[in-house]
Amino acid sequence: xxxxxxxxxxxxxxxxxxxxxxxxxxxxxxxxxxxxxxxxxxxxxxxxxxxxxxxxxxxxxxxxxxxxxxxxxxxxxxxxxxxxxxxxxxxxxxxxxxxxxxxxxxxxxxxxxxxxxxxxxxxxxxxxxxxxxxxxxxxxxxxxxxxxxxxxxxxxxxxxxxxxxxxxxxxxxxxxxxxxxxxxxxxxxxxxxxxxxxxxxxxxxxxxxxxxxxxxxxxxxxxxxxxxxxxxxxxxxxxxxxxxxxxxxxxxxxxxxxxxxxxxxxxxxxxxxxxxxxxxxxxxxxxxxxxxxxxxxxxxxxxxxxxxxxxxxxxxxxxxxxxxxxxxxxxxxxxxxxxxxxxxxxxxxxxxxxxx
Amino acid sequence: xxxxxxxxxxxxxxxxxxxxxxxxxxxxxxxxxxxxxxxxxxxxxxxxxxxxxxxxxxxxxxxxxxxxxxxxxxxxxxxxxxxxxxxxxxxxxxxxxxxxxxxxxxxxxxxxxxxxxxxxxxxxx
Numbered sequence: 001x002x003x004x005x006x007x008x009x010x011x012x013x014x015x016x017x018x019x020x021x022x023x024x025x026x027x028x029x030x031x032x033x034x035x036x037x038x039x040x041x042x043x044x045x046x047x048x049x050x051x052x053x054x055x056x057x058x059x060x061x062x063x064x065x066x067x068x069x070x071x072x073x074x075x076x077x078x079x080x081x082x083x084x085x086x087x088x089x090x091x092x093x094x095x096x097x098x099x100x101x102x103x104x105x106x107x108x109x110x111x112x113x114x115x116x117x118x119x120x121x122x123x124x125x126x127x128x129x130x131x132x133x134x135x136x137x138x139x140x141x142x143x144x145x146x147x148x149x150x151x152x153x154x155x156x157x158x159x160x161x162x163x164x165x166x167x168x169x170x171x172x173x174x175x176x177x178x179x180x181x182x183x184x185x186x187x188x189x190x191x192x193x194x195x196x197x198x199x200x201x202x203x204x205x206x207x208x209x210x211x212x213x214x215x216x217x218x219x220x221x222x223x224x225x226x227x228x229x230x231x232x233x234x235x236x237x238x239x240x241x242x243x244x245x246x247x248x249x250x251x252x253x254x255x256x257x258x259x260x261x262x263x264x265x266x267x268x269x270x271x272x273x274x275x276x277x278x279x280x281x282x283x284x285x286x287x288x289x290x291x292x293x294x295x296x297x298x299x300x301x302x303x304x305x306x307x308x309x310x311x312x313x314x315x316x317x318x319x320x321x322x323x324x325x326x327x328x329x330x331x332x333x334x335x336x337x338x339x340x341x342x343x344x345x346x347x348x349x350x351x352x353x354x355x356x
Numbered sequence: 357x358x359x360x361x362x363x364x365x366x367x368x369x370x371x372x373x374x375x376x377x378x379x380x381x382x383x384x385x386x387x388x389x390x391x392x393x394x395x396x397x398x399x400x401x402x403x404x405x406x407x408x409x410x411x412x413x414x415x416x417x418x419x420x421x422x423x424x425x426x427x428x429x430x431x432x433x434x435x436x437x438x439x440x441x442x443x444x445x446x447x448x449x450x451x452x453x454x455x456x457x458x459x460x461x462x463x464x465x466x467x468x469x470x471x472x473x474x475x476x477x478x479x480x481x
Binding site for chain 1: 366367368369371372374375376379458459460461462463464
């Protein structure tokens with residue numbers, strides 16, 4: 001009789017649904033509770049650690065010979081990975097915000113708490129985002145002994161790891177770290193170029209002795225970066241190497257060479273650019289005229305007159321401007337040398353006069 | 357008594373600043389948002405305020421404005437993440453005492469604030 005009642009009870013859909021809801025509710029409540037406990041523990045640890053950290057920094061600044069004293073409670077907590085990672089995050093913030101003595105104390109604490117072990121684990125992780133975080137920790141905490149590892153990561157298949165490692169080595173060693181360029185087989189993005197140039201800007205400039213080798217590398221992204229370096233840190237001794245790249249297969253590289261010519265021009269630059277002009281596409285042709293406007297060398301009149309017949313109006317306009325700047329006395333005679341398209345020629349004269 | 361109000365969103369930096377200034381003999385009050393800072397300006401009545409520019413509720417600039425508008429104006433030192441010339445100019449025009457950028461040297465910051473406190477003290481007496 002009892003069994004029959006039980007079966008009937010269980011077959012009742014409403015009751016089953018209620019029980020299911022209750023179980024789901026219990027699971028959610030349990031989950032929320034665990035999260036709250038974990039959060040409370042985290043907050044308590046952060047409070048404790050921040051207080052200890054501030055104390056350690058203040059004491060060390062006031063008494064440099066005094067050793068760091070760590071409470072038993074904190075020491076126990078720091079045995080657990082979860083808390084070690086939290087401590088690492090706090091130290092990272094301090095290292096980013098502080099400089100001088102206090103910053104050195106932060107690095108000492110990182111080493112004394114053996115948090116490098118956590119960084120090494122991240123570097124060995126299979127998840128790229130963890131590796132990137134590990135690389136960041138290496139250069140933020142000035143871990144020079146990991147340079148070889150960073151150099152190896154600088155040519156990693158993963159673009160994020162690669163970028164971070166390249167940034168890291170330059171952050172630690174400045175211009176000396178650029179030796180990685182010769183070993184890189186994967187390409188450097190435009191964003192990498194910007195980041196590296198920005199980082200190098202924080203260091204005292206040094207001679208770019210490896211420039212001739214960089215300009216001959218197969219990796220075109222490295223050649224392009226080397227040319228950008230040459231533009232940012234001009235050095236006339238590399239002019240012949242630069243000119244050799246004017247015949248490179250890559251149009252972007254040639255464009256960068258033309259830009260560099262505007263910075264380290266020599267007596268033959270105008271002639272070389274004039275010779276190159278007819279072999280270039282329109283964008284590079286425009287760049288050539290702009291560069292000729294910039295440099296002191298005088299382009300030939302024949303080249304300028306020919307360009308006044310160019311099918312692209314932008315070239316005509318830039319050429320007129322170039323004539324006005326290099327042959328100011330001959331503007332009208334040169335621009336009106338050809339009576340075809342007389343109206344357009346007069347317009348160019350007006351444009352040039354307006355600019356003057 | 358040198359009284360300093362520290363407004364900084366990053367808890368660990370706030371704690372470090374607090375402890376360093378306490379160790380140097382300052383009386384301090386700390387908070388991490390503009391709203392609490394406004395309240396503390398009235399209740400704690402600091403001589404000096406060290407504030408970050410980017411903080412919740414009110415910006416550091418608004419705090420500076422409020423601090424300088426008081427009958428006994430509070431000297432304000434701004435702590436910014438970036439050198440923004442326009443903001444820096446605005447801060448000085450509004451009566452800011454100094455504009456420092458992160459990363460900062462704790463000892464230099466302390467010296468700077470002591471100097472400002474001394475100047476204010478000599479102006480009063």
